[in-house]
Amino acid sequence: MSEQPRKFDPSKATSFFTGRGHPGWLGLQYSDHGDDWVELELPWREDLLGEEGQRVLASGPILSLMDMASGMAIWRAMDEFSAIATLDLRVDYVRPAREGASVFGRSQCYRLTRSAAFVRGLAHDGDAGDPVAHIQAVFMKIASTARL
Amino acid sequence: MADISDIDALTPYARSLGIALESWEDGIPILSVPFDELVEGRPDHYHGGATGGLLETAGYAVLRAELARQQRAAMLKPINITVQYLAAGKSRTSYAAGRITKLGRRSANLTVEAWQDDRSRPIATAVMNVLMAEPTN
Numbered sequence: 456m457s458e459q460p461r462k463f464d465p466s467k468a469t470s471f472f473t474g475r476g477h478p479g480w481l482g483l484q485y486s487d488h489g490d491d492w493v494e495l496e497l498p499w500r501e502d503l504l505g506e507e508g509q510r511v512l513a514s515g516p517i518l519s520l521m522d523m524a525s526g527m528a529i530w531r532a533m534d535e536f537s538a539i540a541t542l543d544l545r546v547d548y549v550r551p552a553r554e555g556a557s558v559f560g561r562s563q564c565y566r567l568t569r570s571a572a573f574v575r576g577l578a579h580d581g582d583a584g585d586p587v588a589h590i591q592a593v594f595m596k597i598a599s600t601a602r603l
Numbered sequence: 604m605a606d607i608s609d610i611d612a613l614t615p616y617a618r619s620l621g622i623a624l625e626s627w628e629d630g631i632p633i634l635s636v637p638f639d640e641l642v643e644g645r646p647d648h649y650h651g652g653a654t655g656g657l658l659e660t661a662g663y664a665v666l667r668a669e670l671a672r673q674q675r676a677a678m679l680k681p682i683n684i685t686v687q688y689l690a691a692g693k694s695r696t697s698y699a700a701g702r703i704t705k706l707g708r709r710s711a712n713l714t715v716e717a718w719q720d721d722r723s724r725p726i727a728t729a730v731m732n733v734l735m736a737e738p739t740n
Contacts, residue, residue, distance in 0.1 A: 480640070543688070
Protein backbone atom coordinates (compact mmCIF):
# COMPACT_ATOMS: atom_id res chain seq x y z
CA MET A 456 0.00 0.00 0.00
CA SER A 457 1.43 3.34 -0.93
CA GLU A 458 1.37 6.07 1.66
CA GLN A 459 -1.33 8.72 1.35
CA PRO A 460 -0.01 12.21 0.63
CA ARG A 461 0.08 14.11 3.90
CA LYS A 462 0.55 17.71 4.94
CA PHE A 463 2.65 16.94 8.01
CA ASP A 464 5.87 15.34 6.78
CA PRO A 465 8.14 14.44 9.75
CA SER A 466 11.21 14.21 7.50
CA LYS A 467 10.81 17.89 6.70
CA ALA A 468 9.24 19.15 9.94
CA THR A 469 11.79 17.71 12.38
CA SER A 470 14.39 20.42 11.83
CA PHE A 471 11.78 23.04 12.77
CA PHE A 472 11.44 21.48 16.23
CA THR A 473 15.02 20.39 16.73
CA GLY A 474 16.72 23.57 15.57
CA ARG A 475 16.24 25.28 18.91
CA GLY A 476 15.21 24.84 22.54
CA HIS A 477 15.46 21.62 24.49
CA PRO A 478 15.31 19.28 21.44
CA GLY A 479 18.03 21.41 19.80
CA TRP A 480 20.24 21.18 22.88
CA LEU A 481 19.87 17.38 22.85
CA GLY A 482 20.73 17.31 19.14
CA LEU A 483 17.66 15.29 18.15
CA GLN A 484 17.47 14.33 14.47
CA TYR A 485 14.92 12.80 12.12
CA SER A 486 15.32 9.05 11.62
CA ASP A 487 12.20 7.49 10.09
CA HIS A 488 8.39 7.64 10.04
CA GLY A 489 5.20 5.88 8.96
CA ASP A 490 1.52 6.78 8.78
CA ASP A 491 1.09 7.06 12.54
CA TRP A 492 4.62 6.79 13.93
CA VAL A 493 7.84 8.80 14.02
CA GLU A 494 11.38 7.79 14.96
CA LEU A 495 13.97 10.35 16.08
CA GLU A 496 17.67 9.86 16.80
CA LEU A 497 19.51 11.04 19.91
CA PRO A 498 23.25 10.98 19.07
CA TRP A 499 25.70 9.87 21.81
CA ARG A 500 27.06 12.72 23.91
CA GLU A 501 29.60 12.63 26.74
CA ASP A 502 27.81 15.33 28.73
CA LEU A 503 24.53 13.40 28.92
CA LEU A 504 25.83 10.58 31.10
CA GLY A 505 23.99 9.45 34.21
CA GLU A 506 25.56 7.90 37.30
CA GLU A 507 29.10 9.11 37.99
CA GLY A 508 31.80 6.63 37.04
CA GLN A 509 29.64 4.76 34.54
CA ARG A 510 29.58 5.18 30.80
CA VAL A 511 25.80 5.02 30.57
CA LEU A 512 23.45 7.59 29.04
CA ALA A 513 21.22 9.24 31.70
CA SER A 514 17.55 8.41 31.64
CA GLY A 515 16.42 12.05 31.29
CA PRO A 516 17.46 12.44 27.64
CA ILE A 517 15.56 9.23 26.76
CA LEU A 518 12.44 10.69 28.37
CA SER A 519 12.89 13.89 26.32
CA LEU A 520 13.51 11.90 23.13
CA MET A 521 10.31 9.89 23.64
CA ASP A 522 8.27 12.98 24.52
CA MET A 523 9.39 14.65 21.29
CA ALA A 524 8.90 11.55 19.11
CA SER A 525 5.44 11.13 20.65
CA GLY A 526 4.46 14.71 19.88
CA MET A 527 5.56 14.30 16.27
CA ALA A 528 3.73 10.97 15.94
CA ILE A 529 0.55 12.76 17.09
CA TRP A 530 1.00 15.59 14.55
CA ARG A 531 1.63 12.94 11.91
CA ALA A 532 -1.55 11.08 12.88
CA MET A 533 -3.58 14.34 13.00
CA ASP A 534 -1.81 15.48 9.84
CA GLU A 535 -1.46 18.97 11.20
CA PHE A 536 0.62 20.89 13.67
CA SER A 537 -1.38 22.17 16.63
CA ALA A 538 -0.61 22.84 20.26
CA ILE A 539 -0.53 19.73 22.44
CA ALA A 540 0.65 19.14 25.99
CA THR A 541 1.90 15.98 27.66
CA LEU A 542 -0.58 14.83 30.31
CA ASP A 543 0.99 11.56 31.43
CA LEU A 544 4.19 9.78 30.38
CA ARG A 545 5.47 6.45 31.66
CA VAL A 546 8.92 5.13 30.79
CA ASP A 547 10.17 1.63 31.63
CA TYR A 548 13.96 1.47 31.34
CA VAL A 549 14.48 -2.19 30.49
CA ARG A 550 18.27 -2.09 29.99
CA PRO A 551 21.11 0.46 29.75
CA ALA A 552 21.92 1.84 26.30
CA ARG A 553 25.28 0.78 24.83
CA GLU A 554 28.18 3.18 25.31
CA GLY A 555 28.80 5.37 22.29
CA ALA A 556 25.58 4.39 20.53
CA SER A 557 22.84 6.68 19.27
CA VAL A 558 19.47 6.01 20.88
CA PHE A 559 16.44 5.94 18.59
CA GLY A 560 12.99 6.81 19.91
CA ARG A 561 10.02 5.41 17.99
CA SER A 562 6.52 6.43 19.03
CA GLN A 563 3.15 5.50 17.56
CA CYS A 564 -0.10 7.41 18.00
CA TYR A 565 -2.57 4.53 18.19
CA ARG A 566 -5.67 6.50 19.11
CA LEU A 567 -6.82 10.08 18.59
CA THR A 568 -9.96 11.51 20.14
CA ARG A 569 -11.35 15.03 19.96
CA SER A 570 -9.30 16.12 22.97
CA ALA A 571 -6.73 13.41 23.71
CA ALA A 572 -4.00 11.49 21.87
CA PHE A 573 -2.72 8.10 23.07
CA VAL A 574 0.79 6.95 22.20
CA ARG A 575 3.11 4.03 22.86
CA GLY A 576 6.66 3.53 21.82
CA LEU A 577 10.12 2.22 22.43
CA ALA A 578 13.71 3.38 22.51
CA HIS A 579 16.49 1.22 21.05
CA ASP A 580 20.18 1.56 20.27
CA GLY A 581 20.26 0.03 16.83
CA ASP A 582 18.00 -3.03 17.02
CA ALA A 583 14.32 -2.26 17.56
CA GLY A 584 13.87 -5.90 18.54
CA ASP A 585 16.02 -5.34 21.64
CA PRO A 586 14.72 -2.06 23.16
CA VAL A 587 16.32 -0.06 25.96
CA ALA A 588 12.99 1.45 27.05
CA HIS A 589 9.25 1.21 26.51
CA ILE A 590 6.88 4.15 26.89
CA GLN A 591 3.18 4.85 27.14
CA ALA A 592 1.79 8.39 27.16
CA VAL A 593 -1.32 10.55 26.81
CA PHE A 594 -1.28 14.06 25.39
CA MET A 595 -4.07 16.65 25.43
CA LYS A 596 -4.86 18.97 22.57
CA ILE A 597 -4.75 22.56 23.69
CA ALA A 598 -7.82 24.43 22.48
CA SER A 599 -6.85 27.72 20.88
CA THR A 600 -9.17 29.55 23.25
CA ALA A 601 -7.76 27.83 26.34
CA ARG A 602 -5.52 29.83 28.62
CA LEU A 603 -1.96 28.54 28.68
CA MET B 604 22.65 14.79 58.38
CA ALA B 605 23.94 14.86 54.84
CA ASP B 606 25.35 18.12 53.63
CA ILE B 607 25.95 19.45 50.16
CA SER B 608 29.27 17.65 49.70
CA ASP B 609 27.55 14.32 50.28
CA ILE B 610 25.56 14.66 47.10
CA ASP B 611 27.70 16.42 44.62
CA ALA B 612 26.31 13.45 42.75
CA LEU B 613 24.25 15.51 40.35
CA THR B 614 24.82 13.59 37.13
CA PRO B 615 26.76 15.07 34.20
CA TYR B 616 23.40 15.22 32.39
CA ALA B 617 21.77 17.18 35.23
CA ARG B 618 24.65 19.66 35.39
CA SER B 619 24.57 20.13 31.61
CA LEU B 620 20.87 20.94 31.79
CA GLY B 621 21.58 23.62 34.41
CA ILE B 622 20.10 21.79 37.40
CA ALA B 623 21.56 22.95 40.73
CA LEU B 624 21.13 22.18 44.40
CA GLU B 625 19.07 25.10 45.71
CA SER B 626 18.72 24.28 49.42
CA TRP B 627 18.07 21.59 52.01
CA GLU B 628 14.80 21.13 53.81
CA ASP B 629 14.65 18.55 56.61
CA GLY B 630 17.35 16.50 54.90
CA ILE B 631 15.65 16.70 51.51
CA PRO B 632 17.54 18.38 48.67
CA ILE B 633 15.56 21.02 46.78
CA LEU B 634 16.78 21.29 43.18
CA SER B 635 16.26 24.15 40.76
CA VAL B 636 16.68 24.78 37.06
CA PRO B 637 16.62 28.26 35.54
CA PHE B 638 14.45 28.90 32.48
CA ASP B 639 16.78 28.96 29.51
CA GLU B 640 16.73 27.90 25.89
CA LEU B 641 18.10 24.52 27.03
CA VAL B 642 14.78 23.61 28.65
CA GLU B 643 12.40 25.32 26.24
CA GLY B 644 9.73 23.48 24.27
CA ARG B 645 7.06 25.63 22.70
CA PRO B 646 8.06 29.28 23.03
CA ASP B 647 8.33 30.51 26.65
CA HIS B 648 7.40 27.12 28.10
CA TYR B 649 9.33 24.18 29.48
CA HIS B 650 9.67 21.12 27.28
CA GLY B 651 7.98 18.13 28.90
CA GLY B 652 11.28 16.26 28.68
CA ALA B 653 13.15 18.95 30.62
CA THR B 654 10.52 18.96 33.37
CA GLY B 655 10.77 15.16 33.47
CA GLY B 656 14.56 15.37 33.72
CA LEU B 657 14.29 17.75 36.67
CA LEU B 658 11.83 15.45 38.47
CA GLU B 659 14.00 12.40 37.86
CA THR B 660 17.12 14.20 39.10
CA ALA B 661 15.33 15.30 42.29
CA GLY B 662 14.27 11.68 42.85
CA TYR B 663 17.84 10.40 42.55
CA ALA B 664 19.09 13.24 44.77
CA VAL B 665 16.81 12.47 47.71
CA LEU B 666 17.68 8.78 47.44
CA ARG B 667 21.43 9.49 47.30
CA ALA B 668 21.13 11.75 50.35
CA GLU B 669 19.36 9.05 52.35
CA LEU B 670 21.81 6.33 51.27
CA ALA B 671 24.71 8.61 52.30
CA ARG B 672 23.03 9.14 55.68
CA GLN B 673 22.81 5.38 56.14
CA GLN B 674 26.38 4.96 54.80
CA ARG B 675 25.11 2.61 52.13
CA ALA B 676 27.03 2.45 48.86
CA ALA B 677 24.91 1.66 45.82
CA MET B 678 24.82 2.23 42.11
CA LEU B 679 21.47 3.69 41.11
CA LYS B 680 19.76 2.36 38.01
CA PRO B 681 16.40 3.57 36.74
CA ILE B 682 13.58 1.02 36.63
CA ASN B 683 10.76 3.32 35.59
CA ILE B 684 9.14 6.71 35.97
CA THR B 685 5.58 7.95 35.49
CA VAL B 686 5.25 11.70 35.09
CA GLN B 687 1.97 13.58 35.50
CA TYR B 688 2.01 17.01 33.86
CA LEU B 689 -0.38 19.26 35.78
CA ALA B 690 0.26 22.74 34.43
CA ALA B 691 2.41 24.38 31.79
CA GLY B 692 5.93 25.20 32.99
CA LYS B 693 6.37 28.90 32.27
CA SER B 694 9.47 31.00 31.61
CA ARG B 695 10.82 31.16 35.16
CA THR B 696 12.82 28.98 37.55
CA SER B 697 11.40 25.57 38.40
CA TYR B 698 12.05 23.67 41.62
CA ALA B 699 11.69 20.01 42.53
CA ALA B 700 11.93 17.85 45.63
CA GLY B 701 11.49 14.14 46.12
CA ARG B 702 10.28 11.93 48.95
CA ILE B 703 11.19 8.32 49.63
CA THR B 704 7.96 6.36 49.95
CA LYS B 705 9.67 3.01 50.44
CA LEU B 706 13.36 2.24 50.82
CA GLY B 707 14.06 -1.45 50.38
CA ARG B 708 17.27 -3.41 50.07
CA ARG B 709 17.26 -3.61 46.27
CA SER B 710 14.82 -0.97 45.14
CA ALA B 711 13.31 2.31 46.26
CA ASN B 712 9.95 3.89 45.47
CA LEU B 713 9.99 7.69 45.23
CA THR B 714 7.49 10.46 44.66
CA VAL B 715 8.62 13.82 43.32
CA GLU B 716 6.97 17.22 42.83
CA ALA B 717 8.01 20.17 40.69
CA TRP B 718 6.71 23.71 41.13
CA GLN B 719 7.42 27.32 40.16
CA ASP B 720 6.10 30.31 42.15
CA ASP B 721 3.67 28.51 44.39
CA ARG B 722 4.72 25.26 45.97
CA SER B 723 1.13 24.29 46.72
CA ARG B 724 0.42 24.28 42.97
CA PRO B 725 2.83 21.74 41.45
CA ILE B 726 3.39 21.84 37.67
CA ALA B 727 4.28 18.13 37.55
CA THR B 728 4.60 15.09 39.79
CA ALA B 729 6.32 11.75 39.29
CA VAL B 730 6.46 8.29 40.78
CA MET B 731 9.75 6.43 40.26
CA ASN B 732 11.21 3.04 41.04
CA VAL B 733 15.01 2.91 41.29
CA LEU B 734 17.23 -0.17 41.52
CA MET B 735 20.11 0.01 43.99
CA ALA B 736 22.82 -2.27 42.60
CA GLU B 737 26.01 -3.41 44.34
CA PRO B 738 28.80 -1.00 43.48
CA THR B 739 31.32 -2.44 41.05
CA ASN B 740 34.98 -1.81 41.60
